[in-house]
Amino acid sequence: MNVAAQLRTTAVPDHGQGRLEVRNVSKSFVVNGAPVEALRDVSLDVAGGEFVVLLGPSGCGKSTLLRLIAGLEPEFRGSISQDGNAIAGTSLDRGIVFQEPRLFPWATVSQNIALGLKNAPLSDRAKREAVAAHITLVGLDGFAQAYPHQLSGGMAQRAAIARGLVNRPRLLLLDEPFGALDALTRARLQVELQRIWAHERITMVLVTHDVDEAVLLGDRVIVLAPRPGRVSRIFAISAPRPRSRTDDDLVRIRNDVLRALGDGEEDGSGGTPISGPA
Amino acid sequence: MSSSAALGSLGRGLVLPIGLLLTWEVASHSGLVNRQFLPPLEHVGATAWQELASGELLEALAASLRRDLLGFVFGSGAGVLIGLLLGLSTIADRVVMTWFNGLKQIALLAWIPLISLWFGFDEMAKVVFIGLAAAIPVILNLVEGIHATSRKLVEVGEVFRFNRVQFILYVYLPAAMPSLLTGLHLALIYAWLATIGAEYFMAAGPGIGGIIIAGRERFDMDLVMLGILVVGSVGFLVDRGASWLERRLIPWRAASALA
Ligand SMILES: Nc1ncnc2c1ncn2[C@@H]1O[C@H](COP(=O)(O)OP(=O)(O)OP(=O)(O)O)[C@@H](O)[C@H]1O
Ligand SMILES: [Mg+2]
Numbered sequence: 001m002n003v004a005a006q007l008r009t010t011a012v013p014d015h016g017q018g019r020l021e022v023r024n025v026s027k028s029f030v031v032n033g034a035p036v037e038a039l040r041d042v043s044l045d046v047a048g049g050e051f052v053v054l055l056g057p058s059g060c061g062k063s064t065l066l067r068l069i070a071g072l073e074p075e076f077r078g079s080i081s082q083d084g085n086a087i088a089g090t091s092l093d094r095g096i097v098f099q100e101p102r103l104f105p106w107a108t109v110s111q112n113i114a115l116g117l118k119n120a121p122l123s124d125r126a127k128r129e130a131v132a133a134h135i136t137l138v139g140l141d142g143f144a145q146a147y148p149h150q151l152s153g154g155m156a157q158r159a160a161i162a163r164g165l166v167n168r169p170r171l172l173l174l175d176e177p178f179g180a181l182d183a184l185t186r187a188r189l190q191v192e193l194q195r196i197w198a199h200e201r202i203t204m205v206l207v208t209h210d211v212d213e214a215v216l217l218g219d220r221v222i223v224l225a226p227r228p229g230r231v232s233r234i235f236a237i238s239a240p241r242p243r244s245r246t247d248d249d250l251v252r253i254r255n256d257v258l259r260a261l262g263d264g265e266e267d268g269s270g271g272t273p274i275s276g277p278a
Numbered sequence: 279m280s281s282s283a284a285l286g287s288l289g290r291g292l293v294l295p296i297g298l299l300l301t302w303e304v305a306s307h308s309g310l311v312n313r314q315f316l317p318p319l320e321h322v323g324a325t326a327w328q329e330l331a332s333g334e335l336l337e338a339l340a341a342s343l344r345r346d347l348l349g350f351v352f353g354s355g356a357g358v359l360i361g362l363l364l365g366l367s368t369i370a371d372r373v374v375m376t377w378f379n380g381l382k383q384i385a386l387l388a389w390i391p392l393i394s395l396w397f398g399f400d401e402m403a404k405v406v407f408i409g410l411a412a413a414i415p416v417i418l419n420l421v422e423g424i425h426a427t428s429r430k431l432v433e434v435g436e437v438f439r440f441n442r443v444q445f446i447l448y449v450y451l452p453a454a455m456p457s458l459l460t461g462l463h464l465a466l467i468y469a470w471l472a473t474i475g476a477e478y479f480m481a482a483g484p485g486i487g488g489i490i491i492a493g494r495e496r497f498d499m500d501l502v503m504l505g506i507l508v509v510g511s512v513g514f515l516v517d518r519g520a521s522w523l524e525r526r527l528i529p530w531r532a533a534s535a536l537a
Contacts, residue, residue: 072433090436102434106452106530115448119439147530167438 017048017083018093018170018203020069025078026228027064037228038064041078044222044231048083048170049201051194053208053218055261061229062207063099066173069205070096082171092119095169097177099207101156103148109159110135110144116163134162137192139185153180161189165196174206178213190217194241211261215254216243223260233260317499322507325500329489339508341484342473345401349408350469354462356409357416361461364417365424366450375421382418386411386472390479401483404476411472415464423457424450456528463520470513486512 022044028035038061046052054062067073069080071090080087082094103112110131117127135144138158148156157180164172177193178186194217197204208214214221218237225232235257239249299319305311306318329335364371364378389410397403427450435449451458477487486505493501 070437072436090439092439096437098430098434100430102430104431104434104448104452106455106528107448115434116438118444118448119441149530 018201019048019083020044020046020171020203020205021079021081021084022046022065022069023079023081025065025068025076025080027061027068027073027076039068039076040228040230042224042229042231043078046171046203046205048203051197051204051206051217051219053206053214053221054224055208055211055214055221055257056224056229056232057226057261058209060224060226062224063175064229065224066096066175066205066207069171070094070173072096091169092167093170094173095164095167095171096173097160097164097175099175099179101148101153101160103151103156103159103163105148108145108147109140109151112148112159113163113166116166120167130166134166137165138162138189154182154185157181158185158189168200169202171203171205174204176207176209179209186213193217198241211254211257212245215250215257216245221253221257223257232263235260314497314499317503321500322503325498326504329501329504335489335504335508338484338486338489339512342477342486343512345404345408345476345485346469346473349405349472350412350465352405353409353412353469354416354465357413357461357465358420358458360413361417361420361424361458362446362450365421365454366446371421378417382414386414386468387475387479390475394480399480399482403480404473407476407480408469408472411468412465415468416458416461419457419461419464420454423454423461426457427453459524459527463517463524466516466520467513470509470516474509 022042025039025042026037027039028037030036042061042065044052054065056062064073068076069087071087071094074089082091087094103109104115107115113131113134114127117130120127122130132144135141138161140155140158140162143151143155143159148159151159157177161174161177164174164177174193178189181189190213193204196202204217206217215235215237218235221235221237222231223233223235224230235253237250237253239247239253243250302316303319306313306316326335364374390407393403393407393410397406431449431453432445435445440448473485474487474490477485478491481488481491486508490502490505490509493499493503493505
């Protein structure tokens with residue numbers, strides 16, 4: 001079955017560019033009575049249709065930033081807006097694939113994906129087709145009626161990716177979506193994600209720990225530094241697509257990014273950002 | 279489980295009741311215990327036969343089961359509604375739950391005087407009492423189940439912009455389903471106990487409780503014993519049936535239950 005062709009028919013109509021503005025965002029949590037600064041003065045502009053990758057050591061606030069953008073944390077300092085409108089709560093225009101699959105244990109794979117479409121402006125038939133197409137897309141054919149406890153970790157993560165993609169938000173936030181996958185599946189889904197992105201011009205913000213993945217997918221790679229979480233460096237990647245992992249430019253940028261990550265670790269205890277946000 | 283293992287466990291399960299019945303029989307025949315107080319089994323059997331033949335036993339049992347079921351259906355139905363309301367509304371929860379937790383400390387039988395004042399001694403009063411007995415475990419378990427719903431799954435619902443009804447149908451109710459079934463299971467048991475209590479303390483109309491009372495008044499120990507055996511057997515069957523249903527109603531819990 002030609003998945004791409006089928007997906008095209010289920011695309012939702014265009015409503016906005018998916019442009020994102022994060023301005024001077026700070027967020028603190030209270031842990032054991034003491035404040036923990038998860039993000040300090042993070043600013044970030046993402047153009048409509050851009051593919052941005054967030055990279056940074058564990059605990060530097062990547063998931064927190066995605067949760068703020070998604071509208072799941074009402075309290076923070078600074079401002080976040082999509083297409084010029086300040087975000088207030090969640091929106092079907094902004095999708096998120098969480099770091100954990102978060103499938104509903106009482107629903108089958110296809111029911112879980114269908115729940116993502118509950119409030120989408122589509123006919124029942126279009127919804128059914130979209131669900132089936134996305135099950136195929138993530139390679140879960142034959143598991144549509146399986147319950148989450150019958151899936152492996154990677155299969156559950158793929159079901160969650162399908163659920164995040166299915167209603168075609170203008171802006172999609174992906175928190176380490178391929179973390180639990182084997183190399184082959186990961187490579188295939190990277191290609192599929194790029195294809196959907198290229199075709200639908202969905203704005204993507206993807207978190208990963210995999211530097212190869214970052215430079216392969218991103219228009220820009222944003223390196224965050226920890227404690228407090230802040231933007232440390234931004235790499236623009238202009239290499240033409242489709243990209244090859246062995247492309248010289250990519251390999252060079254990859255090494256730069258790795259070096260920046262190392263620096264970030266060292267000055268994590270209070271150094272100043274190497275370069276501000278673009 | 280293999281069939282021989284199943285038989286084995288059934289066998290072990292039967293050891294205690296058969297042993298008790300044997301002890302009963304021996305005690306009764308040996309003269310150790312006054313037959314007035316512990317009649318031999320064959321006498322109870324004869325009475326059972328008599329009551330069955332006259333149709334009185336079945337009639338009483340049918341009357342008891344009918345009000346049991348009626349009370350259970352109304353009580354647990356109201357329990358689900360009240361539980362949803364308390365579980366989903368933080369204000370209602372704060373205002374009512376403290377009261378409710380105090381209220382449930384009142385022994386069920388202590389309600390009987392109040393209920394009979396309000397509703398008299400007839401069928402209505404009994405069903406209300408049984409309903410109360412059924413509603414309490416349903417409310418408590420449902421509220422607890424809703425409160426235990428994973429915050430992470432609630433966030434998924436927020437991302438998909440679920441409205442209130444969708445949250446209830448697709449998140450809170452399924453999340454609370456195991457607790458709710460536990461509550462309904464308890465409700466079935468409590469309702470049956472309450473049925474006997476209601477018949478015993480609000481004696482009017484036919485019922486198993488009525489048979490026990492009649493036996494007591496006539497000092498017919500066979501009849502009392504028969505009533506008690508029927509009450510116990512029905513309670514046992516209700517409990518087993520509920521466990522069986524509970525396991526089958528939650529397919530997605532099958533694995534975790536086995537693990
Ligand atoms: N709900 C919360 N309550 C308290 N502290 C929190 C909460 N969420 C995040 N934090 C803190 O904020 C910081 C950033 O956490 P976050 O989950 O955003 O990191 P991350 O970059 O996604 O890490 P990882 O790569 O391990 O997923 C951590 O110090 C964490 O302890
Ligand atoms: Mg994270």
